[in-house]
Amino acid sequence: MIEASVRELACEARLNLRHLPEYMDSIADRLQSFEADASHHGRRIDFRFAFGDASIDMEQLVMRANAAGRDGLARIKDLLATAVQVYAREENPEIVWTGDLSGETSLAQFREMTVTGVRDLTPHMRRLRFAGEDLSRFAKFGGMHIRMLFPTRDVPDPLWPVLGGNGLPVWPADDRRPVARVYTIRALDVAKGIIDVDFLVHPGDSVGSAWATQAAPGMKVGIMGPVGRPVRQADWYVMGADETGLPALARLLETLPAATRGVAFVEIADDGEKQEIANTTGIEFHWLTRDGLPAGEDKLLAEAVRSVTWPQEGSAFGWFAAEAAAAKIVREHWRGALGLGRDQTLAAAYWRRGAAGLMAG
Ligand SMILES: Cc1cc2nc3c(=O)[nH]c(=O)nc-3n(C[C@H](O)[C@H](O)[C@H](O)COP(=O)(O)OP(=O)(O)OC[C@H]3O[C@@H](n4cnc5c(N)ncnc54)[C@H](O)[C@@H]3O)c2cc1C
Structure with missing residues (x-):
């Protein structure tokens, strides 16, 4: 639902990019992963988010954003500019927004x-x-x-x-x-x-x-x-996390509908790290302990998640957040061996052994 406000805010930025069409699939894929509906109109793609609209015109070389509120407009500008900077990096794009709120210097986020x-x-x-x-x-x-x-x-x-x-x-x-x-x-x-x-x-x-x-x-x-991207709603989930993914997993178990089914595994150092989880869903919860092995060296969590059989019927989603090597094992299993799509799985590296500040840039 679009935010209520007095009037629609709108802005645009020119895209002086020689190879824009070459990046468009990746840009569109990224924007759609933030739950945008995309529709093609000749050489223009329109994106409809819950909080406003955007379009990228490959003929006029311009991108546009409009939303009912300041937060929504700032969010769309940020998503579009980030996508263009990531995928058109080789052309070192210069983005200058004109229109509503273009003189704003306080960062909405x-x-x-x-x-x-x-x-x-x-x-x-x-x-x-x-x-x-x-x-x-x-x-x-x-x-x-x-x-x-x-x-x-x-x-x-x-x-x-x-x-x-x-x-x-x-x-x-x-x-x-x-x-x-x-x-x-x-x-x-x-x-x-x-x-x-x-x-x-x-x-x-x-x-x-x-x-x-x-x-x-x-x-x-x-x-x-x-x-972060919204977690897809499903009837059934398989979930896995180490201590860094536990806050997100616990929040999901507190907020998903009560009728949700599935299985969740959380890896912790030892029994002393168990904490109260207010699981209000029908998802089965299991602690796994490393018992002396350093974090990120144990494959127990990835193996437990891999061993789960996905249901034949109803909607299902795989969610995993842990050390990078474990996330890779699970991602390869879900996407490769099981052939599941990005819309059914999210296996994220929350940290990497020996590397500082993963995902913080
Ligand atoms: C989307 C997302 C959500 C996250 N949510 C949380 C959260 O709610 N709570 C939380 O605690 N973390 C969370 N993390 C993980 C956190 O960002 C990383 O662990 C981060 O590296 C911590 O920064 P740092 O400055 O403590 O260590 P860094 O300076 O990044 O790393 C220093 C050293 O410590 C190691 N290290 C980093 N994390 C761990 C770890 N978990 N166990 C052992 N060694 C480690 C690194 O490999 C490196 O050698 C999240 C990560 C992501 C991507």
Whole structure:
């Protein structure tokens, strides 16, 4: 449903790209994965999102966005500009939006948040509560995650990003730039202006985990979002997660319809990491423990998910979030061996052994 507002907001940007038609399949595929309906009209493709409309015209070399509200317009500009920058990277596209809100410099998807609560759920899972203003957009668009912007030892007093003329964030110079990591909104209360994030406290030199370890009420952090694609509705799910995917999996089990069926596996270090999950669905829940093996070295989770037989009838979805190697095993099984499509599966790498800041860029 399009947001209610006084009048429609509209803007456009020229696309001086020599090879636009060559990128269009990838651009359209990406936009459709954010639940846009696409329709072709000669050399123009129109996209209808829940929060507004967009079109890319390969003849006139222009893209257009319109929405009933500021959040919707900012979201569409961001999705279009990101898709063009990703797939037309070789042509180094210069995007300049004109029209409504084109002079805007505040970033619609950014909020400064203040820590208001710290609680250890288990020896290695710390729940932080954050307070901020006007959090309604974090309940929109179907994305469950945020990019969190942290101060670090080298940049203790960062500057936050602003909105550029291309519809994307403009970052300060390196000596004031915060460091980003991706986290899940475990719980959101728009009316009270609070979000909860569960941080896994893991070994090694880090930004997010290190910050969470010494977080205290009053400390500031930036968040941007929501990010991520909506999880498809289905009658039956097979799910798998390690500790980093657990906040998202737990949120799904609390919010999917009660009639939903399936099976979910969560890998944790040991029994001490078990926590209360308010599973209100008919999805069977199983803990798997590594019992001494380092995170990311155990194939138990991937094997458990692979061993599940998918139902013959009704709609089904596979959702997986864990270390990159495990995600690859599951993705190859679902997409390759079982021949399932992107609309039935999401196997995501939430971190990679030995690599810092996966997916945070
Ligand atoms: C969509 C999405 C949602 C996510 N949600 C959450 C969430 O809600 N809670 C959460 O805790 N994490 C979550 N993650 C994972 C988190 O972003 C990564 O674990 C990230 O690397 C943490 O940043 P860091 O600064 O602590 O460590 P980094 O600086 O990125 O990494 C430092 C070192 O620690 C290692 N490392 C990173 N993560 C782990 C780990 N889990 N176990 C062991 N070693 C690790 C790295 O391999 C590297 O060697 C999510 C990731 C994605 C993509």
